[in-house]
Amino acid sequence: MEEHNFELVDVEYVKEGTNWYLRVFIDKKGGITIDDCELVSKSLEKTLDKEDPIKNSYILEVSSPGLDRPLKKDSDFERYKGRIVDIKLYKAFNKKKEYSGELIGLKDNIVYIIDEDGNELSFNRNDIAIIRLAILF
The missing domain is CATH 2.30.30.180 (Ribosome maturation factor RimP, C-terminal domain)
Known part of the structure; x- marks a missing residue:
């Protein structure tokens, strides 16, 4: 992510209904595009599949933190x-x-x-x- 100047804003791992979601929120100067989310998603998928830190199945979502982003750092x-x-x-x-x-x-x-x-x-x-x-x- 750093090579593309993305900032990791937040990560959530939550269960909704019967599904688990791994949500990754990213940002960068000038804002995030759908292509940025796709790039990070593909990169994360490779790493997560290789390292396999989460044993059960989940849905990976990558997005911007939104207009009402939380302040964390x-x-x-x-x-x-x-x-x-x-x-x-x-x-x-x-x-x-x-x-x-x-x-x-x-x-x-x-x-x-x-x-x-x-x-x-x-x-x-x-x-x-x-x-x-x-x-x-």
């Missing part, structure tokens, strides 16, 4: 500074579990946003179930 918080994010917490804070606002950044494992009322809020990264880029209409 420290570099994501720098890359998307200034963008609107949606945050879901494990436990309620001020009687709410969901927040939205402009991403200010990440420092010392604390995520900072400015909410729609202009208040600066901070959340310990360990308290965040998921943080995603917001889709604005």
